[in-house]
Amino acid sequence: METVVEGRAFYQGDLIECCIGIEGGKIVSIKKVLKGEKHYNYSSKLILPAAIDAHVHFRDPGLTHKEDFQTGTIAAAFGGVSCVFDMPNTLPPAISSETIKEKLDSVTKKAWIDFGLFGGCVSSFKPESIANMVIGYKLFMSSTTGVLLVPDDQSLTKIMTSVSKTGKVIGVHAEDERMIRKLPEKNLLDHDRNRPIEAEISAIEKLVSNFSENRVHICHISSTRSLKSIRGTKFTTEVTPHHLLLDNTCELGAFGKVNPPLRNRNERELLFEAFIRGKFDIIASDHAPHTIEEKEDDFDIAPCGMPGVETTVPLMLNLVRRDLIDLKTFTKCACERPAEIFGLLKGKIEVGFDGDLIVVDHKKIERIKAENLHSKCGWTAFENYEAIFPRALFVRGMLVMEDRSIVGERIGRNVVVKGEKS
CATH class of the missing domain: 2.30.40.10 (Urease, subunit C, domain 1)
Structure with missing residues (x-):
């Protein structure tokens, strides 16, 4: 042996x-x-089985002052993560065979752990051209970090239909852009009001109404009301530690600014209760780092996102210690289901x-x-x-x-x- x-x-x-x-x-x-x-x-x-973090932004290439594949995978290793799936909203965005090949050539030599790449969805792309290079596809229904917003229903339908033919999962950032307000923000409460839960629910309901048979993975769900909209579909669900453990009254300022926003305490508690009852498929960090200097800018200007790949598993293990979740729930959400959803022989201690x-x-x-x-x-x-x-x-x-x-x-x-x- x-x-x-x-x-x-x-x-x-x-x-x-x-x-x-x-x-x-x-x-x-x-x-x-x-x-x-x-x-x-x-x-x-x-x-225990090592975790799979199905949602990270390692900022490589183009934004490596925030993170790169070496520092990101090292942080993941210290956090008990053996495999990550990296998102496409880099510079340039990973949306074509050329940009994905360039990204692979760059990041593979930096990786301390295993990884897969998501391909970004834009109106003009052909998903079959990158199907043999990516773990899945990522679609943004609202504006957030990067330039990958899908602007209209016609483009959405075209993308969803063409991706379904590849047989691969499409991860969705589900917020309805039409319901997002552009009012000035001074704090996390303002950010929550500008991007309300209703925007998340509206986006999910649109997907459910039109694409309920597709392999859709709803990223970073922030409300149990969104979960109710998904019942009876094949959709899979994801929750983050920050939506489980933080709310919009925490004293983080712009360091707590994320999309979708942190919600109020009651919403957070309901989300946590749903998590411990096994209502989510996976937990993922949505590791989206920005520098301290960027986060210290005026709240309105500061970018959205926070790091988490190194702390997700340690936080969950402490919840196990406190008997708030059991090992079965932890290993299911952090290890088993991410592997099953994306078709990997990882996530279990099995021959x-x-x-x-x-x-x-x-x-x-x-x-x-x-x-x-x-x-x-x-x-x-x-x-x-x-x-x-x-x-x-x-x-x-x-x-x-x-x-x-x-x-x-x-x-x-x-x-x-x-x-x-x-």
Whole structure:
């Protein structure tokens, strides 16, 4: 056996003492006793599947003063994430075979963990031309960071119809542009009023009415009222830690400015209750970093978005410790469902799956500090929040992070190879 990882593994819904044998990057055996060329004994710690963050903006290429693929994947590794899906609103945007190839050529050599790229949807593009290069497609129904707004219903119908023919998932930023107000903003309450929940619901209802059979993934849902609109469809759903844990009364100023906005406390509590009851398919960070200087600008001018790829799993693990969610809910939303939705053999400790694992000391509780994080932006909305950071990360059986240090070599690869997901 090439590699054996020993500890208390979360296997088929239970914690069991076992050895996980990995060869060629895949889990090949799960037994009480195994011998390996490399044997990692974590007998006093938990072994969980590593997370898949299906929604990150690593700003590479073109906006690398905020983040790049090296700093982003390193931050992900420290956060217990073995695979990320990067969004297309970069400079230039990833919308054609040429721009996606250029992006792949640039970012692959920087990646410490596995990744997939979303292709951006614009009125003039042909999705089949990039289908063998992307993990899925991203459609923006409202203006936000970047220039990928789909401006009208005719373009929306054309895009949705053509993407459906590829068989791939289309992730949607669902806010109705027509309902977004452009009034001056001084705080998070103003931002919420300008981009109300009704704009999110309206966009989702339009998708449900016209494309209920499509493989649609609704990103960063901010209200349980939006969830109700999706019932009975094939749509999959995503929620972020900031919409679960923060509301529009928090004292973050423009550092809490995101799209869709943080909602009021009651909406947040209802969203959290839906999450712990298993009503969401996945949790994703929507890691969207900007520099401190950019966020310190006037509220109206400051860009929308916050970092999160390094803190999502630690925050969730602390919720597990506090018995607010169970391990099954955590692993389903952070690991299993992202892999299932996008067709990857990751996210489970099972024979035949990638050997993507995290090691967790559930007794080691830390406070999140921006100075200890690894994103280039240098700040976090979760300063001083309790968290449990993974002690080690394996990607395809290879140790990438241990004891809060990066080890080994850059091994990240594109999970979409020649049109086949690996």
